[in-house]
Amino acid sequence: MLVSQILKTKGDSVFTVKPADSVGAVADLLHSRGVGAFVVLDAERVVGIVSERDIVRAVASHGGAALERPVSDFMTANVLFAEPGDTIDSALGRMTDRRIRHLPVCRNERLVGIVSIGDLVKWKISEVEAEADGLKAYIAAS
Template sequence: MLVSQILKAKGDLVFTVSPQETVGAACALLYSRKVGAMVVLDGERVVGILSERDVVRAMAKEDTAALAKPVSAFMTQDVIFAEPAESVDSLLSRMTDRRVRHLPVCEHERLIGIVSIGDLVKWKISEVEAEADNLKAYIATG
């Protein structure tokens, strides 16, 4: 299973925020959109990711004062990307190694989607279930 296949099924909607937006406003967007992270865009360029984990760290460091600061002060700047031709197994491994839960998908430096660890695990489970069903059918036909 490739990332491009997942994006075809789930869609290419990516919630974004600007680096100048306040952390408080970004938190409201995370909550209202029911997502765990947003890609930070400066124009068309991905400059970071703001995740719930980043917000927790900001609050622990600066308390409620963090809410008035810009997203750029707390976003993860070292963004790890996925490409459409990458496999689910490859991304699961990378996400586990780097301890990240969201990967923006870019093609020719253009943001085309996002995948979460949940998306990948869902596809992996469906792949394993299909494999098990095929084996059961094979055994049953003897």
């Protein structure tokens, strides 16, 4: 199973913010959109990712004043990407190793989607269940 298959079902829309957007505004957007992270774009170029965890750390370190600062001060700038042709297993492995929950998907350095650990786990469970059903049918037919 490939990341591209998840994007075909899930869709390719990605919520983004700009580096100059305030932490407070981004926190409001995270809440209203019901998502856990935004990709930070400068024009069309991915420059970072900001998650709920980043915002909590910013407020814990800098207090309420952090909410007025630009998200670029607290985003994760060293972004790990997936490509549409990556397998779910390889994406899960990278996310687990880095302890991240969101993985932007790029093709030729262009953002084409985003997957979460929840998306990947859901598809992995479906894949394992289908394999188990196939094995049960094979055993029953024997």
